[in-house]
Amino acid sequence: MTDGPTGAPAPSGEAGPKDSTGAPAHARVADYVTLTKPGITALIVLVAVGGFVLASPGAINLVRLGLLAAFGWAASSGAAMLNHYLDRDLDARMRRTRHRPLPGARIVRSEPVAWAGTVLAAAGIGGAVVVLNPLTGLSIALGFLTYVVVYTVWLKRRSSWNIVIGGFAGSAPALAGSAAAIGTWTPGVLAFALLVFLWTPPHFWSLAIVLKDDYAAVGLPMLPRMNDLHRSGQTVVVAAALLVPASLLMGWLGPISWPAFVALVILGVVFVVVAAPLWRDTARRTALRGFIYSGPYLLGVIVVVFANWMLLHPGFPATI
Numbered sequence: 001m002t003d004g005p006t007g008a009p010a011p012s013g014e015a016g017p018k019d020s021t022g023a024p025a026h027a028r029v030a031d032y033v034t035l036t037k038p039g040i041t042a043l044i045v046l047v048a049v050g051g052f053v054l055a056s057p058g059a060i061n062l063v064r065l066g067l068l069a070a071f072g073w074a075a076s077s078g079a080a081m082l083n084h085y086l087d088r089d090l091d092a093r094m095r096r097t098r099h100r101p102l103p104g105a106r107i108v109r110s111e112p113v114a115w116a117g118t119v120l121a122a123a124g125i126g127g128a129v130v131v132l133n134p135l136t137g138l139s140i141a142l143g144f145l146t147y148v149v150v151y152t153v154w155l156k157r158r159s160s161w162n163i164v165i166g167g168f169a170g171s172a173p174a175l176a177g178s179a180a181a182i183g184t185w186t187p188g189v190l191a192f193a194l195l196v197f198l199w200t201p202p203h204f205w206s207l208a209i210v211l212k213d214d215y216a217a218v219g220l221p222m223l224p225r226m227n228d229l230h231r232s233g234q235t236v237v238v239a240a241a242l243l244v245p246a247s248l249l250m251g252w253l254g255p256i257s258w259p260a261f262v263a264l265v266i267l268g269v270v271f272v273v274v275a276a277p278l279w280r281d282t283a284r285r286t287a288l289r290g291f292i293y294s295g296p297y298l299l300g301v302i303v304v305v306f307a308n309w310m311l312l313h314p315g316f317p318a319t320i
Contacts, residue, residue, distance in 0.1 A: 031101035035084045035113060036077035036120075043298065044076040044143075044173050045069050047196055050302040051177025053309045054254060055186045059317035060309075067131055068180040072173055075124030075140045079147045079169075081117030085110055086152050093218045096211060121148075128176070135179035143172030160221040163208075167200030188254025195246040195301065202239040202275060203294035209233065209278070209287035233278035236290060240275040243297075244268040260308035267300045 052065055084091070084102055088110060092103035101107045121144050129137030151166030171193035178189035208215060208222040209232065215222045224235040247268045251261035275290045310316060 028107065031106050032113075032116070034101055035081045035107075035117075037080035037083075041073060041076040041080060043295075044170065045072050046299070046302050047170065048072045048173035048177040048180075050305045051174035051189045051192060052181045053177070054174075054192055054305050055178035055181040055189050056309070057182070057255075058313070059319045061181075061319050064132065064180055068128070068136065068177060071124045071128040071132070071136075072140060072176060073124070074120045074127070075144050076173075078117040078119070078121030078124060079144050081113050081120065082148050083152050085114045085117060086148070087156075090157075090218055090220070094214045096214055128180070132180050133183055135183060135185075136176050139172050139176035139179050139185075143169045143176070146172065157220060160224055160226065163201050163204045163222065167197045170200050171197040186254075188250065188256070191246070191250040191253045192301075192305070195243060195250055196298070198239065198242045198246050199294065199298055202236050202243075202271070202290065203298075205232065205236045205239065206275070206278075206287045206290035206294060209236070209282055210284050210291060229282045233280075233282040233287070236287075237272070237275050237279045240271045240290070243271055255308075255312060257308050257311045259311065260304050263304045263307075264301060267297055267304070271297050 048068055049065065052068055053060065084100065087097075088102040091097035091100050097103065102110055102113065107113060125137050125141045125144065127137075128140050146166060147169035151162055151169060155162035155165060174189055174193040174196055175185050178185050205223060209229065212223065212226075212229065216226060223229070223232040225231045244265065247261075247264040250256065251264060256264070271290075271293060274293045277286045278290060
């Protein structure tokens with residue numbers, strides 16, 4: 001029961017203000033936050049920051065870095081909300097996703113979600129173009145369009161190439177970081193973007209093996225071969241192995257110190273070791289180990305990029 005016209009507080013035991021669905025207002029806000037996929041959005045922003053740091057030849061401009069993070073967060077959050085909106089019918093049919101805010105009917109009207117996502121994405125892309133530079137906005141826009149249009153609308157329900165091509169959405173933030181830092185894409189950041197692109201398939205395919213029955217039930221081709229789990233497991237191992245030469249390329253083209261270079265190679269080799277059992281064993285627990293390591297792997301790469309910059313620039317020089 002909400003406050004009455006006299007302003008008297010709601011009786012104790014009531015949840016306070018509620019929306020038209022009967023849910024407490026704070027719960028609805030939490031549901032909208034969930035729709036932005038905060039964990040994935042945070043990782044996207046970190047990739048952009050990593051690209052910024054890797055491209056910076058000297059002192060880091062903290063204002064530009066902060067603006068990049070804000071615009072990247074807005075665009076990524078908007079893309080996530082549109083993904084939830086467009087996939088709400090699939091989510092309602094899958095055990096893993098049927099309790100999300102839209103299929104779970106905690107948010108009854110889906111149109112506001114689409115509008116909020118569109119506004120956030122437009123603010124992120126437009127703000128980057130106007131405040132930073134057009135190449136930064138273009139880089140963010142490429143990631144947004146790849147995720148929402150190419151992956152979600154076009155490929156996800158039609159082709160097992162969905163994750164491979166859609167993986168560019170995770171690479172684009174690195175390009176945005178380089179563009180925001182110096183106005184262009186550096187060779188080192190291009191190699192970093194390639195590494196993120198190659199990371200996406202083994203990351204999601206490992207999860208797809210774990211959730212193969214859920215995906216099969218709704219006809220989503222989320223594995224390289226939905227009817228050949230053994231071959232899909234082998235493909236995950238090959239995809240993970242490609243991260244090692246990608247690390248070597250990043251060390252060759254980028255301003256990478258030898259300790260950072262060694263760390264990047266070790267991270268890639270460990271990924272291969274963790275994924276290798278999938279060559280023969282596609283049990284759920286085996287695939288889950290690969291998926292669990294894949295997140296810390298990418299975070300580790302970003303940490304190495306930060307540590308490398310600090311090694312090359314003692315004293316952490318920064319400007320505002």
